[in-house]
Amino acid sequence: MSAAGPRVFELRLRVRYAETDGMRIVHHANYPVYFEEARSELSREAGLPYAMMEAEGYAMAVAEINIRYLRPAIYDQELVVRTTVQKVGSRGVTFGYDVLLADTDVLIATGSSKHVLVDQSGNPTRFPPAWLEQLRALSA
Amino acid sequence: MSAAGPRVFELRLRVRYAETDGMRIVHHANYPVYFEEARSELSREAGLPYAMMEAEGYAMAVAEINIRYLRPAIYDQELVVRTTVQKVGSRGVTFGYDVLLADTDVLIATGSSKHVLVDQSGNPTRFPPAWLEQLRALSA
Amino acid sequence: MSAAGPRVFELRLRVRYAETDGMRIVHHANYPVYFEEARSELSREAGLPYAMMEAEGYAMAVAEINIRYLRPAIYDQELVVRTTVQKVGSRGVTFGYDVLLADTDVLIATGSSKHVLVDQSGNPTRFPPAWLEQLRALSA
Amino acid sequence: MSAAGPRVFELRLRVRYAETDGMRIVHHANYPVYFEEARSELSREAGLPYAMMEAEGYAMAVAEINIRYLRPAIYDQELVVRTTVQKVGSRGVTFGYDVLLADTDVLIATGSSKHVLVDQSGNPTRFPPAWLEQLRALSA
Numbered sequence: 001m002s003a004a005g006p007r008v009f010e011l012r013l014r015v016r017y018a019e020t021d022g023m024r025i026v027h028h029a030n031y032p033v034y035f036e037e038a039r040s041e042l043s044r045e046a047g048l049p050y051a052m053m054e055a056e057g058y059a060m061a062v063a064e065i066n067i068r069y070l071r072p073a074i075y076d077q078e079l080v081v082r083t084t085v086q087k088v089g090s091r092g093v094t095f096g097y098d099v100l101l102a103d104t105d106v107l108i109a110t111g112s113s114k115h116v117l118v119d120q121s122g123n124p125t126r127f128p129p130a131w132l133e134q135l136r137a138l139s140a
Numbered sequence: 141m142s143a144a145g146p147r148v149f150e151l152r153l154r155v156r157y158a159e160t161d162g163m164r165i166v167h168h169a170n171y172p173v174y175f176e177e178a179r180s181e182l183s184r185e186a187g188l189p190y191a192m193m194e195a196e197g198y199a200m201a202v203a204e205i206n207i208r209y210l211r212p213a214i215y216d217q218e219l220v221v222r223t224t225v226q227k228v229g230s231r232g233v234t235f236g237y238d239v240l241l242a243d244t245d246v247l248i249a250t251g252s253s254k255h256v257l258v259d260q261s262g263n264p265t266r267f268p269p270a271w272l273e274q275l276r277a278l279s280a
Numbered sequence: 281m282s283a284a285g286p287r288v289f290e291l292r293l294r295v296r297y298a299e300t301d302g303m304r305i306v307h308h309a310n311y312p313v314y315f316e317e318a319r320s321e322l323s324r325e326a327g328l329p330y331a332m333m334e335a336e337g338y339a340m341a342v343a344e345i346n347i348r349y350l351r352p353a354i355y356d357q358e359l360v361v362r363t364t365v366q367k368v369g370s371r372g373v374t375f376g377y378d379v380l381l382a383d384t385d386v387l388i389a390t391g392s393s394k395h396v397l398v399d400q401s402g403n404p405t406r407f408p409p410a411w412l413e414q415l416r417a418l419s420a
Numbered sequence: 421m422s423a424a425g426p427r428v429f430e431l432r433l434r435v436r437y438a439e440t441d442g443m444r445i446v447h448h449a450n451y452p453v454y455f456e457e458a459r460s461e462l463s464r465e466a467g468l469p470y471a472m473m474e475a476e477g478y479a480m481a482v483a484e485i486n487i488r489y490l491r492p493a494i495y496d497q498e499l500v501v502r503t504t505v506q507k508v509g510s511r512g513v514t515f516g517y518d519v520l521l522a523d524t525d526v527l528i529a530t531g532s533s534k535h536v537l538v539d540q541s542g543n544p545t546r547f548p549p550a551w552l553e554q555l556r557a558l559s560a
Contacts, residue, residue: 014320016313016316016317016320017161017162017167017316017317017320017330018161018167018169018312018313018316020161020162021157021158021160021161021162022157022160022161022162022164022214022215022474023479023481024162024164027157027158028452028482028485029158029449029450029452029453029456030449032298032448032449032452033296033298033449036296036297036298036449037296037297040294040296040297040356044356049356050297050355050356051355051356054355054442059443061443061489061492062448062489063488063489064486064487064488064489065448065485065486065487065489066484066485066486066487067484067485067486068483068484069481069482069483069484069485072481072542074162075162075330075331075334076320076329076330076331122492154460156453156456156457156460157456157457157460157470158452158453158456162334163339163341168312168342168345169309169310169312169313169316170309172308172309172312172438173309173436173438176309176436176437176438177436177437180434180436180437180496184496189496190437190495190496191495191496194302194495199303201303201349201352202308202349203348203349204346204347204348204349205308205345205346205347205349206344206345206346206347207344207345207346208343208344209341209342209343209344209345212341212402215470215471215474216460216464216469216470216471262352297441297442297447298441298447298449300441300442301437301438301440301441301442302437302440302441302442302444302494302495304442304444307437307438309438354442355442
């Protein structure tokens with residue numbers, strides 16, 4: 001990558017009615033789900049689909065999640081989640097997220113998640129070298 | 141069982157804020173979750189816990205679900221789910237549910253669910269005889 | 281519409297990881313959410329968006345839901361929900377749904393939902409004549 | 421309160437099957453829901469029920485959430501959420517959470533959430549003095 005920093009992936013989604021709560025806004029527990037969906041999209045676009053990682057006996061356990069909620073989102077709005085690979089280690093990776101109102105610069109929420117690669121027994125393990133290289137290229 | 145019909149199991153639960161939607165009522169997709177929780181409770185009380193069934197390599201696939209919504213429930217209300225075993229076959233079972241406002245006769249929703257016993261490959265299979273007998277005793 | 285029956289609306293969606301359960305398949309309580317999303321899409325395409333109905337003080341309370349689960353769906357699969365308006369009354373409407381594996385004829389689930397139009401106090405009310413006509417045209 | 425610090429509230433809950441995911445563990449997006457349920461319980465026990473706050477036209481918007489996931493929880497396990505009021509300001513409050521396996525010292529997750537009091541238009545507002553005093557007593 002260039003001096004412009006890490007590659008930015010975008011997921012576009014529409015707020016579901018079931019995701020709203022009694023305040024008529026997206027319930028805050030849906031944002032980790034949006035983030036996860038954004039990681040799925042990133043993994044597909046980057047050629048390292050999470051479904052394939054699972055098929056090969058790996059999983060990315062969530063170790064940490066941090067979210068700041070700036071503005072409410074409501075039913076039927078289109079949102080964009082911009083995701084980057086923030087940090088890559090031999091056994092884990094950190095992603096960063098910005099959730100925006102689609103086609104605007106209005107920031108709805110921002111956050112990050114830290115993951116640890118685990119094997120089928122749930123034990124931390126190292127990324128296969130080819131995957132590690134691929135992830136590092138995304139964060140460069 | 142006596143002429144009084146099948147044994148009735150009760151699960152008491154409190155409506156979570158996250159379960160409400162933009163209409164300020166419990167979103168209708170939470171009722172299958174309440175039903176499932178009620179089956180879990182039934183299975184524990186009946187001495188045939190679902191966690192144990194899973195540990196022995198079985199699962200109860202959901203084949204059908206039917207729900208009638210009579211009155212809305214709101215945040216913080218206590219509900220009671222009354223569950224019965226309606227029908228038992230060698231490879232499946234049907235449960236019936238009434239969701240009431242706790243400590244009242246106010247009926248919130250009513251429904252049923254039909255399940256098929258499957259093995260670890262997802263293929264329909266027969267209940268072990270002891271389980272079948274136990275389930276039949278509940279529905280008698 | 282022609283002799284071919286009611287107009288069929290399609291929603292394409294991808295299974296989210298959060299929607300899977302311990303059986304590694306889509307948890308059955310997500311199908312009512314898929315159906316709802318399909319109704320949202322139908323309402324937008326038909327020019328009678330649900331968000332607008334809510335803005336005008338109406339809501340479509342769910343009165344009944346029935347689902348048959350035929351085959352499991354798994355993480356990352358693309359699904360298509362085919363939705364039709366099955367029946368229209370002056371105070372309510374029934375929708376039908378087929379959930380298929382995208383780009384195949386593999387039927388995952390099928391179902392219906394019955395709705396009652398309510399005003400802001402939650403009381404059943406009649407569709408404004410223009411809406412009724414629009415809904416009837418879809419079901420013809 | 422004594423030198424022992426803030427009052428600790430406990431919510432006991434059982435993991436629902438619907439809360440597990442394809443890794444057969446509680447999906448990480450359920451923890452914000454557990455935290456919220458724990459706040460509901462705290463608010464009831466402290467005599468300042470959230471349902472009452474809403475009835476008086478206030479809401480506690482979630483401004484920030486941070487979670488560290490230490491060990492997986494699985495279906496049917498009983499968990500305890502220990503909640504404290506960490507910080508109280510005139511317009512907001514921060515809660516802290518420890519999620520433990522019930523009847524053990526096994527820590528499953530730990531986290532915090534920051535909230536801003538808003539009025540019915542969603543604008544930040546000040547706690548009524550009596551509420552502020554009550555919250556401060558809990559955090560002392």
